[in-house]
Amino acid sequence: MLSAKKKLYKKKDYPVEDVRFYLEPSPAVLLTSQYKNERNVMTLGWYTIMEFTPSLIGCMISGSNHSFELIKKSRVCVINLPTVKLSHTVVDIGNCSGINIDKFDKFGLETEKGHKINAPLLVNCYANFECRLYDSKLVKDYNFFIFEIVKAHVATSPKYPKTIQYRGNSHFIDSGRNFKIPSLK
Amino acid sequence: MLSAKKKLYKKKDYPVEDVRFYLEPSPAVLLTSQYKNERNVMTLGWYTIMEFTPSLIGCMISGSNHSFELIKKSRVCVINLPTVKLSHTVVDIGNCSGINIDKFDKFGLETEKGHKINAPLLVNCYANFECRLYDSKLVKDYNFFIFEIVKAHVATSPKYPKTIQYRGNSHFIDSGRNFKIPSLK
Numbered sequence: 001m002l003s004a005k006k007k008l009y010k011k012k013d014y015p016v017e018d019v020r021f022y023l024e025p026s027p028a029v030l031l032t033s034q035y036k037n038e039r040n041v042m043t044l045g046w047y048t049i050m051e052f053t054p055s056l057i058g059c060m061i062s063g064s065n066h067s068f069e070l071i072k073k074s075r076v077c078v079i080n081l082p083t084v085k086l087s088h089t090v091v092d093i094g095n096c097s098g099i100n101i102d103k104f105d106k107f108g109l110e111t112e113k114g115h116k117i118n119a120p121l122l123v124n125c126y127a128n129f130e131c132r133l134y135d136s137k138l139v140k141d142y143n144f145f146i147f148e149i150v151k152a153h154v155a156t157s158p159k160y161p162k163t164i165q166y167r168g169n170s171h172f173i174d175s176g177r178n179f180k181i182p183s184l185k
Numbered sequence: 186m187l188s189a190k191k192k193l194y195k196k197k198d199y200p201v202e203d204v205r206f207y208l209e210p211s212p213a214v215l216l217t218s219q220y221k222n223e224r225n226v227m228t229l230g231w232y233t234i235m236e237f238t239p240s241l242i243g244c245m246i247s248g249s250n251h252s253f254e255l256i257k258k259s260r261v262c263v264i265n266l267p268t269v270k271l272s273h274t275v276v277d278i279g280n281c282s283g284i285n286i287d288k289f290d291k292f293g294l295e296t297e298k299g300h301k302i303n304a305p306l307l308v309n310c311y312a313n314f315e316c317r318l319y320d321s322k323l324v325k326d327y328n329f330f331i332f333e334i335v336k337a338h339v340a341t342s343p344k345y346p347k348t349i350q351y352r353g354n355s356h357f358i359d360s361g362r363n364f365k366i367p368s369l370k
Contacts, residue, residue, distance in 0.1 A: 018353070024230055025350035025358055026211030045209055048233035050245055050327055058243065058329070060235055091366045138323060142235055144243070146327075162361075165210035168203070170368050173210055176347075176361030181276045183355050 007110075008124045009155035016055035016149045022081055022127055023057065024049050025175065027163035028090050029081055031059070032111075033067050034119045035074040041103050041122070042067045043094030044079075045166045055149040056134060063143050066098040071145065075133035076117040079149070080125035084162045084174050116151045126161045127154040192295075193309045194340035201240035201334045207266055207312055208242065209234050210360065212348035213275050214266055216244070217296075218252050219304045220259040226288050226307070227252045228279030229264075230351040240334040241319060248328050251283040256330065260318035261302040264334070265310035269347045269359050301336045311346045312339040 023029075031044045046060035057079070061068050071077050082090050089107055096103065104111060104120070111120035114130045121128040131147035138144035155161070165173045208214075216229045231245035242264070246253050256262050267275050274292055281288065289296060289305070296305035299315045306313040316332035323329035340346070350358045 020353045021356065022352070024211065024352045026209065026233070046234050048211070048243065048245065049231050050329065056327075058233065060233065087366055091368075095368065135326075137326075141320075141322075142241075142331075144235065160358075165360075167207070167209045168205045170365045171206070172364050172366060173345075174361040174364070175350075176359040179357050179359070180355045181272055181357060183276075183280065 009126060011127070011153045011155050014127070014152040014154035016152050017052045019055055019057075019129060019149055019152055020049045020052075022154070023047070023079070023129075025163070026165060027081060027175070028166045028172075029079050030090065030093060030122055030125060031061070031067060031077050031079060032120050032122060033070040033074060033077040035070040038070060039102070039104065039120055040067045040070055040098035041093055041109065042098070043090050050146060054134065056146055057131070057149060058144055058146050061143055061145055068143065071133070072139070074119065076114075076119050077131050077147065078114060078117070078119045078121050079129040079131060080122040081127040081129075081161070081163065082122075082125050084164050086124070087164050087172065090164065114151070121153065126163075127152065129153075194311055195342075196312070196338045196340050199312070199337040199339035201337050202237045204240055204242075204314060204334055204337055205234045205237075207339070208232070208264070208314075210348070211350060212266060212360070213351045213357075214264050215275065215278060215307055215310065216246070216252060216262050216264060217305045217307060218255040218259060218262040220255040223255060224287070224289065224305055225252045225255055225283035226278055226294065227283070228275050235331060239319065241331055242316070242334060243329055243331050246328055246330055253328065256318070257324070259304065261299070261304050262316050262332065263299060263302070263304045263306050264314040264316060265307040266312040266314075266346070266348065267307075267310050269349050271310070272349050272357065275349065299336070306338065311348075312337065314338075
């Protein structure tokens with residue numbers, strides 16, 4: 001479960017232009033959103049980094065998700081990065097709709113307020129990226145939202161969190177060996 | 186090196202609507218393109234699955250890449266999936282421009298012709314996905330190309346190729362443990 005008596009991570013501000021370090025490998029993330037008093041959380045795997053500055057990220061959010069309407073109206077969301085410990089919670093969140101239930105209560109998700117936007121951060125995720133809608137040009141045709149990451153909170157350790165990636169049909173991969181090869185820009 | 190006397194993989198046709206199995210985790214891929222007699226290959230990490238049917242994938246191709254112009258003109262390309270053995274070739278390809286050299290010759294890349302499109306497949310990559318430009322609406326503002334994968338060639342083994350993911354500043358991760366958790370759609 002995502003909930004815990006004590007916080008799993010101590011976090012620091014992180015440069016928004018460097019978020020690719022965590023998001024380029026496309027780990028499964030939890031997208032939180034809020035419009036007025038309604039909030040939701042969904043699992044997301046289809047997204048890509050689009051630019052360093054402004055720090056842009058393009059996300060596919062299916063119109064069948066309850067989050068779609070909340071984000072269209074509020075124009076903000078938070079991308080939360082869970083680690084492998086939370087795999088089952090990530091799956092459970094992805095397997096139910098927030099239309100009739102509050103998933104935060106159901107799964108005991110501890111939250112805190114966004115610093116720059118009005119949407120909840122998931123405290124026990126490794127990182128939280130606060131996003132504002134930057135361009136909605138492809139929302140109508142593709143459900144593709146381009147967000148600007150306006151604030152990034154990243155745990156101070158471990159340096160290389162073990163994240164998970166989804167590939168369909170219940171198959172996951174966790175992040176493997178970290179290594180450097182000089183020097184791809 | 187990517188070249189080899191004998192072919193590294195035996196491949197089969199693969200359903201284009203199932204390519205997320207390989208591409209959702211966003212491994213570093215090699216994008217090949219051709220316009221008239223000019224061809225090129227580049228390293229790509231910024232892309233996302235966008236739809237099952239048609240099989241859509243959105244790719245960020247910087248305007249500073251030689252491939253950008255070739256693909257804009259030819260409206261086709263191939264996404265080739267290298268494995269960890271080819272890490273250094275992936276880096277080398279990403280570190281030079283094809284404007285004055287033929288990278289296929291320079292790096293000894295064995296190719297064969299696309300089956301449905303006119304662009305080279307990299308024989309010794311684990312998989313090859315032939316793409317046609319589907320929507321260029323975001324090319325002008327973001328260099329974001331939406332391609333349709335029209336033909337997929339995937340190696341018959343191993344089932345779980347060890348791929349690599351890039352995260353900036355020369356840092357890579359290879360794909361880790363494969364596991365299943367029922368049942369995220």
